[in-house]
Amino acid sequence: MAKRIDVTDLNVYYGSFKAVEGVSMTVEPRSVTAFIGPSGCGKSTFLRTLNRMHEVIPGGRVEGKVMLDDQDLYAPSMDPVTVRRTIGMVFQRPNPFPTMSIYDNVAAGLRLNGVKNKKTLDGIVESSLKGANLWTEVKDRLNKPGAGLSGGQQQRLCIARAIAVQPQVLLMDEPCSALDPISTLAIEDLINELKSEFTIVIVTHNMQQAARVSDRTAFFNLKATGEPGRLIEIDDTTRIFNNPSEQSTEDYISGRFG
Amino acid sequence: MSAITDERRPDDASVPDDATPPGGRQGRDALRQMGSPHRARNVKDVIARVVMWFCFFLAMIPLVWILWTVISKGAHLLGSMEWWTGNQRNINSDDAGGGARHAIEGTLQMVGMTALIAVPIGIFTAVYLVEYGRGKLARAISFTVDILSGVPSIVAALFIYAVWVTTFGLSRSGFAAALALVLLMIPVVVRSTEEMLKLVPNELREAAYALGVPKWVTVVKVVLRTAFSGIITGVLLGIARVMGETAPLLILAPYTKNFQRDLFNGNFPTLPMMINQDRGDFALATAAERMWAAALTLIILVLLLNIIGRVIAYFGSVKK
Incomplete structure (x- = not known):
């Protein structure tokens, strides 16, 4: 299921503004890769280019290459809709569809793409909710609105919704920043379980979280406001937090700036 | 203190x-x-x-x-049954009572036709402006809608008269009046739908895109669905706006006291025109009474539409 992502010399632009410059990295399958760095350094922007979500914003475009195993995500023949089905995303703020029930939210990705078979849907909804550690909490009220759940439950609902379309990769853009510590712990446990099946990339502002959940960590930084963000280094998480190669990484980790 | x-x-x-x-x-x-x-x-x-x-x-x-x-x-x-079942045939100004069924049916039929044409155009325009439109074309359309919403009803009526009767040589009819009402209703529907679509949080669109849902499906199943109750309210405001319009009817749909269910040929009965007809003989108590009754009927129709719309909006709205 899980696939490797290879990024080569990626520049990201919004209109004429260069937001991210010269990123090359490899994201290993069945592992968790964390992106850390100060605000505005382009880590979320870069994350969105991995499933072409940046194109939703007018003027968003990239130069460079992103390969998912042997598929070029930016090949002219590649449909961004297909890319997003293969590479799912969970957002900062939980965003269940307000008009839909819990069941419908999880089934949304399949239903909106034309899957109608009730049995198939039932099976996938159940396995996705179990996969997101939410099944026991909601199994008796699948027809209640998804917006009625707590913030942490909503976020797990969004994860269930994302894994229901069976993607290869799961991108998470600060998935815990709007949640309390207990819900955060639940999501982190979930990430640990999900990595046996998916390739996971997570952006976080919380360095302890990066240290707790990730196998590899990438540190992004920018020289000054208005300058494009760059990848400073990517390495095993233990190495980044204990013995980074770059001085600026050490400064950031130890709280000397940012 | x-x-x-x-x-x-x-x-x-x-x-x-x-x-x-x-x-x-x-x-x-x-x-x-x-x-x-x-x-x-x-x-x-x-x-x-x-x-x-x-x-x-x-x-x-x-x-x-x-x-x-x-x-x-x-x-x-x-209170009389005749009012709701009969028409004004053979009832002179100095005769009392008669029915308003012909005008009620006519108004509903005409407004229904108006909505049938104006609602899709209005909603599609709003979807274009909010979800797809960028740059000059979108600005031009938005500006045009602004102008259209400022057009006086008599001007809309004269425009349709110039196109329908003078240019194409077709006769005045209920449908011609409905066309003029369409011009008045479109900007109301566009503006209110636009506001409702803008209220749909961007996160929901992104959530759908991230699931690999194509944009048009996202617009139909997520954006329009979430904004549904607001759009209904806007459509009803539009209908209420045109239901009482009189100038287009004066110019394009001459009144008849008979039942007339054909929108495309001949004179056409409507409530505003019935009010106008009896206003002409206002000095006669019988005509004045009919005029007030027709006015009350029109108000009740608008009120009923509003209630129906609110019920639909309630059942279609976002629930917690």
């Missing part, structure tokens, strides 16, 4: 220095000073409240007055 503050002042002065509260002397002085802006704010609050209530009652006066006049002068004709 003010009385309490005043009473405490001498007490405060008599407290010796060594008994200063935890906040210290400065803290106590600051507390004392807080009294006066608080009082000033209360006064402003009361003034603002009085002004608002006054304005509210001022605005209510004409509304209540109109309702009272129309109900008191027109209500008793509505």
Whole structure:
């Protein structure tokens, strides 16, 4: 299921503004890769280019290459809709569809793409909710609105919704920043379980979280406001937090700036 | 509040220095000073409240007055069965009563046709403007809608007359009047739908895109669905706006006292035109009574539509 992502010399632009410059990295399958760095350094922007979500914003475009195993995500023949089905995303703020029930939210990705078979849907909804550690909490009220759940439950609902379309990769853009510590712990446990099946990339502002959940960590930084963000280094998480190669990484980790 | 503050002042002065509260002397002085802006704010609050209530009652006066006049002068004709089943055939101005069924049916039929044409155009335009439109074309369309919403109804009517009758040589009919009403209804539907679509959070669109849902499916199943109840409300506002329009009817759809269910040929009965017809013989008590009754009927129709719309909106709305 899980696939490797290879990024080569990626520049990201919004209109004429260069937001991210010269990123090359490899994201290993069945592992968790964390992106850390100060605000505005382009880590979320870069994350969105991995499933072409940046194109939703007018003027968003990239130069460079992103390969998912042997598929070029930016090949002219590649449909961004297909890319997003293969590479799912969970957002900062939980965003269940307000008009839909819990069941419908999880089934949304399949239903909106034309899957109608009730049995198939039932099976996938159940396995996705179990996969997101939410099944026991909601199994008796699948027809209640998804917006009625707590913030942490909503976020797990969004994860269930994302894994229901069976993607290869799961991108998470600060998935815990709007949640309390207990819900955060639940999501982190979930990430640990999900990595046996998916390739996971997570952006976080919380360095302890990066240290707790990730196998590899990438540190992004920018020289000054208005300058494009760059990848400073990517390495095993233990190495980044204990013995980074770059001085600026050490400064950031130890709280000397940012 | 003010009385309490005043009473405490001498007490405060008599407290010796060594008994200063935890906040210290400065803290106590600051507390004392807080009294006066608080009082000033209360006064402003009361003034603002009085002004608002006054304005509210001022605005209510004409509304209540109109309702009272129309109900008191027109209500008793509505009590007869004939009003709801018959028409005005062979009923002269000095005859009492008669029916309004022909005009009720006509108005509903004409407004229905108007909505049938204007609602899809309006909603599609709004979807284009909010979800797809960028740059010059979108700005041009938005500007055109602004202009259209400022067009007086008589101008819309004359425009349709010029196209329909003068240019194409077709005859005046209910449908021609409906076309003029379409011009008046489209901007209302576009603007209200646009506002509702803008209220749909971007996160929901992104959530759908991230699931690999194509944009058009996202617009139909997520954006329009989430904005559904607001859009219905906007459509009803549009219908209410055109239901009572009279100028297009005067120019394009001459009145008939008979049943006439063909929108495309001949004269066409509508409630505003029925009111206008009886207004001509206002001096006769029989005609005046009919006029008020027709006016009340029109108000009731608009009210019913609003209630139906609210029920639909309630069942389609976002629930927690």
